[in-house]
Amino acid sequence: MMIIMRPGAPREQIDAVIAVIEKNHLSSHPIFGMEQTIIGAVGDGHYVAKEIFEALPGVIEVQRISKPYKLASRQFHEQDSVFQLDGFNVGGNEVPIIAGPCSVESREQILEIAQAVKEAGANALRGGVFKPRTSPYSFQGLGEEGLEYMAEAREQTGLPIVVEVMAVSQIKMMEKYVDVFQLGARNMQNFNLLRALGETRTPVLFKRGMSATIEEMLMASEYILSGGNNHVILCERGIRTFETATRNTTDINAIPVLKKLTHLPVILDPSHSTGDSEFVSAVARAGVAAGADGIIVEVHHDPAHAISDGKQSLTPESFAKMVKQVKAVAEAVDRKLVESPLHVGEG
Amino acid sequence: MMIIMRPGAPREQIDAVIAVIEKNHLSSHPIFGMEQTIIGAVGDGHYVAKEIFEALPGVIEVQRISKPYKLASRQFHEQDSVFQLDGFNVGGNEVPIIAGPCSVESREQILEIAQAVKEAGANALRGGVFKPRTSPYSFQGLGEEGLEYMAEAREQTGLPIVVEVMAVSQIKMMEKYVDVFQLGARNMQNFNLLRALGETRTPVLFKRGMSATIEEMLMASEYILSGGNNHVILCERGIRTFETATRNTTDINAIPVLKKLTHLPVILDPSHSTGDSEFVSAVARAGVAAGADGIIVEVHHDPAHAISDGKQSLTPESFAKMVKQVKAVAEAVDRKLVESPLHVGEG
């Protein structure tokens, strides 16, 4: 940490800062400049919040040198984290594809889509049963009934299932059904939920908040990791910017930046990051080209009548095309899709 | 709603859209243009999501005309909503001031600050006991113990208390203590929490999410209102932009825009919207000048040693100055501060 003092800050203010540095088990290194003094605080600063210095008299700015997260960092765990889901690995050389509808709408719907995405090459099935809807007047999901349909779809196809959890109170019930919890963008800083997910041992597909920085994303994932659950898959899903031509702006830079900063797997959700099925395949290809460890997309057998997110949902046919394109790009960057998709019943 | 068809969309696609419009109890009004057809959907569209049209074949865009919220809108309730808290009104001609520390740190701390802000002119006391912290390694709040200290502070000063709720599971316990729930920015789209707050009858101080649009803010407040709790106070607290000179960007435009769109009271939090105690008073004055119905600020008797948010906390002395300045500005725009602050024990 570097603590920058106001020009002309008196010696006693400098001493007071040094005292706080040392109280926090860091060593202090003042540099007396022409105009102002800067004090370096050296040691294991991961757990020291910069705000404890910011309001000290005479301090004008505090700059971190060490990262404010630890377990998520590549310094802490140099090798890529690779962990197994049902039938495939995440974080290794293979690039899994997760597909399915925004919402589980009915038993027939989810069974039909599950079959279709499996045939087209998906490795896991997504589908929401509790829906975070901007309007209270929109469809809010089938709840546990939907989970039963998802479980049935898994049985029929062998695909593990990924379902969004929206509240601490849902975790226990959902754990009986799901293979992967999805943490939604709107809950990325719902710290109670993060802590509770840290206490489970179910993998978490962790979506970036729509205005979260990459650093905040890693700090929030640290809530889960520090609880002992180290099966966290980070997911770029677009950020909010001034551009209105697409629903969100895919932060493609985040893929290589995250791969540098963290050992956790990083996947891309081009459905939400573009908001338009016309652009999903192009951005899915871009994600894999940039180094993403997987893709999650929305697929619906009848987007025109989907209850939610129809506009950004691929049809099974266009999804199959996307898989082929992504496969070619994966191979161009020396990776491959998951080799032998599961057989029915293996899940 | 206006549904815009792709140039050259065939008649059957147009008819299909019309069928969906009518199924939703709206009337359809196609305009056949040179290049493309536009179909107006007229009727009570508050509850019709635009996404049900977006994925229909041939549709390229859907534009709302009516607002996607109803109970929060001025059309629904033309007069300003005014409701009573302990000893003063919110939403009327008076401009209440809510002040207190970011976190309740100890019994002594909160009692001292409560007394100080009361003397300087505050009308309610804020203080967090469950803290949404970016890092899992930061202080997370005193929990129920903190609520007991807050209640004691209320008893001593007569100031009603405002405390952030972070989870559905905290509501029942907290209701015994708090006069106003604060819904934090990070939870603005935590829909489970919103619904649960809608079922209480405790007023909610509703903070704008840091990347929420004004429309999303009103739609989220609709979750609370539609549950039957119409005591919602909206709070602008800064949005996230590219500017890094301040912690957030105060969206001062949001004050008059919200006052036009909704009947709910609108207040400003200049502590979070600037992040720096040096700028709090200037922006508090600006808020009242722009028409805000109240101000909420962070005050700490010893900002240098505050556990959280010290940098943006006013001292009691600078808070007292701010109150005087805000009073002058309030009068310049034909409003006034709360006339006779409560007497001890009234709360």
Place this chain on the structure above:
Amino acid sequence: MMIIMRPGAPREQIDAVIAVIEKNHLSSHPIFGMEQTIIGAVGDGHYVAKEIFEALPGVIEVQRISKPYKLASRQFHEQDSVFQLDGFNVGGNEVPIIAGPCSVESREQILEIAQAVKEAGANALRGGVFKPRTSPYSFQGLGEEGLEYMAEAREQTGLPIVVEVMAVSQIKMMEKYVDVFQLGARNMQNFNLLRALGETRTPVLFKRGMSATIEEMLMASEYILSGGNNHVILCERGIRTFETATRNTTDINAIPVLKKLTHLPVILDPSHSTGDSEFVSAVARAGVAAGADGIIVEVHHDPAHAISDGKQSLTPESFAKMVKQVKAVAEAVDRKLVESPLHVGEG
């Protein structure tokens, strides 16, 4: 400047950085931490670009301590800069108001509006004759003919005139007419134009670029100041954010932040920063409450038929109301409007 080395950077990389520091006449102060080394570079660093260190081997980050601008800074010139325009001061205790149409459309139009804004209390007249229009098919301004009408308006009303300059080639011709050059937001980093304005001695009303940081704004103003023209008036006119309820987001924080960082006068343009005449008065009041040294607004006698910016233009009547409101707020913050508006012929 603080130069942060990669963990484990070898001694020779550290020495190479130190060599560059000393070559730039700064002194070096390495701090050898547990994980990494940080090197302080101390001295007059205003003119040293941080990028000369950024690409040195082993450097991962460079952080400035001193500001990258000098002449614009309060350190360089502690007192507020106050300078005289025709009949009033800018930057002192008085708060001048500049008003007029977006574009000069005809002789009759500008003469009528000039008279109207003068009567309502304006201290200077704005009006564009070269218009930066997003579309090439929109009205592009009357050019020199428009300047003649502006000059005639000045003669009739005594109001000094403010006109946007868009190109270096226009400066010489325009100087014969205008009292103040306006530098438009789109040209804030048109460095050729900035340099050329630095060589004139005509005051410059300098508008913030719509995605310029406050620091970039001050660095760009330094182009003008370093040319010897120190009559620069900074103008906040809204920044681009994700919020679409208003044309731009008024960065009200920028007012007190700029007043702290620079001695230059700071004014607000609520017409562009909101884009809607309904919100202009509220935000004008906010600006003055926050400490703005003046207000510039668009006024049109017939907004419905204005060629440009009609939506955000006040009528003379609503402008007169705004002036009264701004006057009350100015007095509430111990300032006042310009005392005795000029008499005809004084200009």
Place this chain on the structure above:
Amino acid sequence: MMIIMRPGAPREQIDAVIAVIEKNHLSSHPIFGMEQTIIGAVGDGHYVAKEIFEALPGVIEVQRISKPYKLASRQFHEQDSVFQLDGFNVGGNEVPIIAGPCSVESREQILEIAQAVKEAGANALRGGVFKPRTSPYSFQGLGEEGLEYMAEAREQTGLPIVVEVMAVSQIKMMEKYVDVFQLGARNMQNFNLLRALGETRTPVLFKRGMSATIEEMLMASEYILSGGNNHVILCERGIRTFETATRNTTDINAIPVLKKLTHLPVILDPSHSTGDSEFVSAVARAGVAAGADGIIVEVHHDPAHAISDGKQSLTPESFAKMVKQVKAVAEAVDRKLVESPLHVGEG
């Protein structure tokens, strides 16, 4: 255009809007809704600004249906525009690569880099001689001397040269040297410069402004096209967002969105869009995977001592690696790099 009237707008306001519609040679189609009236304006609306309706009494909003640009649109010119530069095509199946330093620093530097990038597979050489620098105290470029070195580099390597133009006054002189003008991000809405480039017949590499929407980008390009110069190459170079982990945010969505909306070639500049040489290759691959028609990158033989942009410059070795990776990705999406790079002297 759809003109939305205020609820309860009287008949005469509706009639006034209809009159303006018809005066602009469009036909009017009012829809009388329960609460409000909407008036469709049908016809060739490319050249009708929506602002002429926005300030009419009773109008609350105007929404465009037709695009505000024409010559740039795919409706106007359905096939991809392909045009020839020295030795290769832009906009066709081949993906050219443009490389070179940020600034021309000396004769030796540019000749060395030119040779290196040519050997590694570049198809054109970039290099700035007038530099838009944030600080007036930074190196501002070699001017015409630099152009002579660039011309010499072209002679030695056969690579056509791309140089940024910053002012109308530079065009004539520069035209003698350059093969392609680069229009910089900061000048994207410098309309005088755009018009002047429209009058040349030299191709223009048109960079997106850092806070320009895709629509504004196309409207600005229309200035050049409408002048008769239809050799415009659009370039995504990152936009400004809240994320600070990278210099800019690469808007990868913009690639497929632009390819849909316009016939003009679309290339990507991963050097500026990331600001860090570590991430350039990953994002270059992403760009080509997403459908970009070319890549422009900064390469310097000694980034540590580059006068500008060293941090984001690739070395010739890392550039050569990038070319190989981009080649593989291009082939994965059924495209290829330029087949036979030019021989020395061909240029």
